[in-house]
Amino acid sequence: MLSDEIVTARQRANLTQEELAARTGLSVRSIRNLESARVTRPRPATVRLLRDVLGLPAHPSPSARLRPMQLPLEIPGFTGRRPQLEQLDRLLDGGPRRMSSVVVGVLSGRPGIGKTALALRWAHRSAARFADGVLHVHLGGSDPKKPAVTPSEALGCLIEALDVPGGVPCGPAARAGLYRSALAGRRMLIMLDDARDADQVRPLLPGVPGCMVVVTSRDRLTGLVVGEAAHPVVVDELAPCEAWQLLQARLGERRLSAEREAARQIVARCAGVPRALAVVAARAAVQPRLPLAELARQLR
Ligand SMILES: Nc1ncnc2c1ncn2[C@@H]1O[C@H](COP(=O)(O)OP(=O)(O)OP(=O)(O)O)[C@@H](O)[C@H]1O
Numbered sequence: 001m002l003s004d005e006i007v008t009a010r011q012r013a014n015l016t017q018e019e020l021a022a023r024t025g026l027s028v029r030s031i032r033n034l035e036s037a038r039v040t041r042p043r044p045a046t047v048r049l050l051r052d053v054l055g056l057p058a059h060p061s062p063s064a065r066l067r068p069m070q071l072p073l074e075i076p077g078f079t080g081r082r083p084q085l086e087q088l089d090r091l092l093d094g095g096p097r098r099m100s101s102v103v104v105g106v107l108s109g110r111p112g113i114g115k116t117a118l119a120l121r122w123a124h125r126s127a128a129r130f131a132d133g134v135l136h137v138h139l140g141g142s143d144p145k146k147p148a149v150t151p152s153e154a155l156g157c158l159i160e161a162l163d164v165p166g167g168v169p170c171g172p173a174a175r176a177g178l179y180r181s182a183l184a185g186r187r188m189l190i191m192l193d194d195a196r197d198a199d200q201v202r203p204l205l206p207g208v209p210g211c212m213v214v215v216t217s218r219d220r221l222t223g224l225v226v227g228e229a230a231h232p233v234v235v236d237e238l239a240p241c242e243a244w245q246l247l248q249a250r251l252g253e254r255r256l257s258a259e260r261e262a263a264r265q266i267v268a269r270c271a272g273v274p275r276a277l278a279v280v281a282a283r284a285a286v287q288p289r290l291p292l293a294e295l296a297r298q299l300r
Pocket residue numbers: 075077078079080081109110111112113114115116117118142194216217218246274275276278
């Protein structure tokens with residue numbers, strides 16, 4: 001393990017030497033010695049601790065592999081969700097279990113409540129902790145116009161992104177096997193957006209620890225919570241002050257303070273559902289002269 005590798009990974013994870021020492025249980029002096037290359041051959045246990053906390057792969061490949069970063073753009077003006085973001089942080093940091101099993105977080109809630117926005121926000125924030133990159137598949141589980149993506153189709157997309165020699169095999173079993181082989185020893189975040197049910201997700205879970213999976217679904221995916229010890233993360237309504245912040249981020253403080261009562265009515269009538277707030281804000285944004293009172297009236 002090279003000193004440069006430690007410094008780069010530590011800075012990418014936004015940690016000071018002291019914070020890295022606290023997380024690994026190593027002394028600050030040891031970290032300094034390693035980073036300054038005063039110590040060049042650390043003990044294997046030290047390397048394991050550092051790799052784990054810094055999200056470095058257990059067996060780094062000698063050749064530079066493609067590091068996929070498939071996350072779509074996160075929404076600007078993201079508000080609230082602190083408890084859920086912290087819950088996801090804890091899952092990623094989470095103690096000995098993290099070493100021994102694949103960590104799966106299931107973000108569930110009603111349509112438009114902000115599951116995808118939250119998952120993207122957290123994934124962008126945490127991407128640097130996944131040394132081998134981030135995969136993203138949209139599973140189309142709630143699209144009334146199209147059938148949901150099959151596990152085999154999703155595996156095809158995932159394998160393509162993993163840049164496996166030989167390409168995508170034909171049958172679902174071969175795809176599942178190749179996918180799991182390709183993930184073994186890699187440290188990746190896999191975001192599965194808009195899952196229909198647990199059966200759609202199960203074949204997309206890695207076979208060995210090292211990766212983290214974040215699933216969003218309108219369904220609670222209880223089957224995954226029971227069978228695969230997935231961690232439920234409930235996405236519920238925004239608090240009125242968060243809803244106000246959402247409107248403020250999109251329309252500006254000036255427009256809101258010019259019509260405070262109407263803005264309050266919009267917040268109340270959207271009942272903490274971000275998609276409803278985003279739709280109203282979009283209407284107001286495209287018609288800058290439209291009074292907010294008129295929009296509030298339309299929501300009655
Ligand atoms: N925390 C947030 N801050 C600001 N805007 C948000 C937030 N959450 C969601 N939004 C807005 O609400 C819209 C709907 O959110 P999102 O697509 O995440 O809902 P969803 O729960 O994934 O819905 P679906 O069940 O249809 O997949 C987003 O496009 C975004 O504009």
